[in-house]
Amino acid sequence: MEGFTPVAGVSGGLLIGLGALMLLLGVGRIAGISGIFANAIAFGSESGRRWIFVAGLLLGAFIHQLAAGIELPVRTSLSWPLLAAAGLLVGAGTRLGGGCTSGHGVCGIGRLSLRSIVATVVFMTVAGLVTYLTRHVIGLPT
Amino acid sequence: MKWRSILVWFASGLVFGAGLSLSGMINPRKVLAFLDVTGQWDPTLLLVMGGAVAVTLLGFRFVLRRTGPLLGSFDLPTRKDIDIPLLLGAALFGSGWGLAGYCPGPALAAFTVDLREPAIFCIAMAAGMYLRRLLPL
Numbered sequence: 001m002e003g004f005t006p007v008a009g010v011s012g013g014l015l016i017g018l019g020a021l022m023l024l025l026g027v028g029r030i031a032g033i034s035g036i037f038a039n040a041i042a043f044g045s046e047s048g049r050r051w052i053f054v055a056g057l058l059l060g061a062f063i064h065q066l067a068a069g070i071e072l073p074v075r076t077s078l079s080w081p082l083l084a085a086a087g088l089l090v091g092a093g094t095r096l097g098g099g100c101t102s103g104h105g106v107c108g109i110g111r112l113s114l115r116s117i118v119a120t121v122v123f124m125t126v127a128g129l130v131t132y133l134t135r136h137v138i139g140l141p142t
Numbered sequence: 143m144k145w146r147s148i149l150v151w152f153a154s155g156l157v158f159g160a161g162l163s164l165s166g167m168i169n170p171r172k173v174l175a176f177l178d179v180t181g182q183w184d185p186t187l188l189l190v191m192g193g194a195v196a197v198t199l200l201g202f203r204f205v206l207r208r209t210g211p212l213l214g215s216f217d218l219p220t221r222k223d224i225d226i227p228l229l230l231g232a233a234l235f236g237s238g239w240g241l242a243g244y245c246p247g248p249a250l251a252a253f254t255v256d257l258r259e260p261a262i263f264c265i266a267m268a269a270g271m272y273l274r275r276l277l278p279l
Contacts, residue, residue: 005166009186012165013193019158020194021201026150028211030218031158033247034235037264038271049151054250056155057162061251064163073256074169076242083259084266089238090245091270096279097231098219101245102158104232105191110198111206111218118224123236130240131177 019060020107023053032103033057034094077141097123147213162251165190170243170252170259177240227279238270 020031027049040050065071076083094100097119099108104123108116134140166172166186175184210216239245244252244263252260 004184005186006189009165009189010193012161012163012167013190013195014197015157015161015164016190017161017194017197017201019154019156019161020198021205022150022157023154024202025205025211026154027147027213028216028218031154033245033250034271037246037250037267041268041271049147052148053151053155053158056152057159057247057250058254060156060159060161061163061168062159062254063156064160065254068164071168071255073252073259074171075256075259076170076174076244078242080262083242083262086238086242086244087249087263087266088270088273089234089241090249090263091238091267091272092274092277093231093234093236093238093270094246095231095271095274096227096277097235098221098228100235100247101191101239102247106194106198107202108219109195110202112199113219113222115219115221115224115228119228119232122229122232123239126233126236127177127240128179130237131174131243132180134241135174135178135181 016102016106017110020102020110024107030103030107032099032107034090034100035098035103038095082140093123150213158247159251161194162247163254165193167248168251168255170248172243173239173245173248174243177243230279 023029023031036050036053040047040054099119104116104119109120162168167190172184173187175182176187249260249263
């Protein structure tokens, strides 16, 4: 189990914030990945830029991994039906709630949006509860 | 000029993606170790959020004082109310995140280290996004 990595954590967070800041300053949009992905898969007139963002995201992650040494994939221990269920929940939930960790948690809080602060508190709390349930009550393998 | 806009989207994604990888958030077990508060708690995600929000809290203030971004105009969410869709949506999202340790950004970035897991998750996520329209909310 990987341990506490404060320096990489903060540094990575700073870069995430910087990426969001660049998008806002550059083209005036919020870097909420759920929204960007949703727009991309709608394949509308605005989707091309979103796919370009996703391409940049993949390349940025890849470049870091090259610089840091190739990382082996770390997988969850979930069966694929549970993994798919999680994906469904995330997809539906982020559209219904209008954001995710980057949209509400990073950008929304950055704008001091009450909606985002509330959403972040809710999804953080529920996530913690669900992790507790699956690991310590239901006892899904970790 | 279209290419400048494309460059901004690409460069923003590049920096964002590098941050996702560096922070360790592509690793769902690391995320779950943060969410598992009663277990072997790994507080790293707290610092990731802290670092990101520090930049946006400071930076957004300056940027939003401008009449507009470098290209085009601001296109920001304007809603201020707290309603059922927001609360329910956040709860559903949190449930999925707490189950798998993946949220949209890391799930996409995970394609750099794996295929099967991010594929299953992202296809399901896309399906969930389409299905949301069926919800009477």
